[in-house]
Amino acid sequence: MRQDRRPYWVKKNYLSFRRWYANHFLRPACDELGDHHTIMKPWYVDISGPNISIGQCATIIGEPSDRVKLGVWGREPDQGELRIGDYVLISPGCRISAGDKIIIGDSVMMANGVYITDSDWHGVYDRAHRTDEIAPVVIKDNVWLGDGSKVLKGVTIGENSIVAAGAVVTKNVAANVVVAGNPAKVVKELDTEREMVTRKEYFADPLGQERFFDAVDQAVLKENTWLNWLRAVISPNKHD
Ligand SMILES: CC(C)(COP(=O)(O)OP(=O)(O)OC[C@H]1O[C@@H](n2cnc3c(N)ncnc32)[C@H](O)[C@@H]1OP(=O)(O)O)[C@@H](O)C(=O)NCCC(=O)NCCS
Secondary structure, eight states: SSSSOOOOHHHHHHHHHHHHHIIIIIISSSEEEEESSSSSSGGGGEHHHHHEEOOOOHHHHHHTTTEEEEEEESSSSOOOOEEOOOEEEEEETTTTEESSSSEOOOEEOOOOOOOEESOSOOHHHHHHHHOOOOOOEOTTOOOOOOOOOEETOOEEEOTTOEOTTOOEEESSTTEEEEETTTTTEEEEEEESOOOOOOHHTTTTTTHHHHHHHHHHHHHHHOOOHHHHHHHHHSSSSSTO
16 A cells, blocks of 8 residues: 555554553563663564663664564573663564563664664583673664674674664674674764754654644644545555
8 A cells, every 4th residue: 555545543543552462462571671662563663682772762663574572591590681762762572582681771762673783692612501701782872783683692783873784793892883794893983063863852842743743643644544445445445
């Protein structure tokens, strides 16, 4: 479908159901899931394990072919943690697997298919057991992880830095740089004199923003009738 044929109230009810689903099924899976979240298709978001928290204004996008998977598999029951800050973006296909500790700051953006792990999960010479090495991952505020990038054990990525699409990060990354390639290397320094607009600013007034998008929906969908919507669902044509 190229057009949204839903009458306003159909979309409004869908959004209410989506929010209810996230609060009913995903919130209890977390120590904390902050307010003002936008979790699209939350039925394709898996959250498993203890000590997981997600701050406010999170945008998480599940897709049937690209589920989001956030998990903690500690060495003992109740061990291990995954702390995700405010205003983060988690795109389809992102996987975050914490064995010990993964800390993700505010306004961090994760593009499709990002993988973050703090463990190799098997030893190089002992393939049967988990290694004793503990190597937390820390991703500081406003980091942008590009499409399909991977962040491996023990890495700290400094504030504002960008990991280019497809990069594999195996060593610490300084603040305010762009890294690319496998293994990732610095390819560019950011101009710290320039003003940076982050997701924190974008979500400065979450309630106002919700009202704004609701008004947009009312304006855009107001001509849509129930009959034409049902017709488009059952028998769509190229104008739909
Ligand atoms: C990281 C990124 C934003 C940097 O963009 P940019 O600042 O315009 O960077 P440039 O194009 O100037 O590239 C700088 C250098 O890095 C190299 N480079 C950039 N991206 C690269 C990548 N993914 N892999 C390898 N090298 C890369 C460029 O070839 C260039 O090398 P050179 O200096 O030898 O010519 C961009 O390359 C990128 O990866 N975009 C994808 C973002 C994404 O995943 N978006 C999804 C939505 S969230």
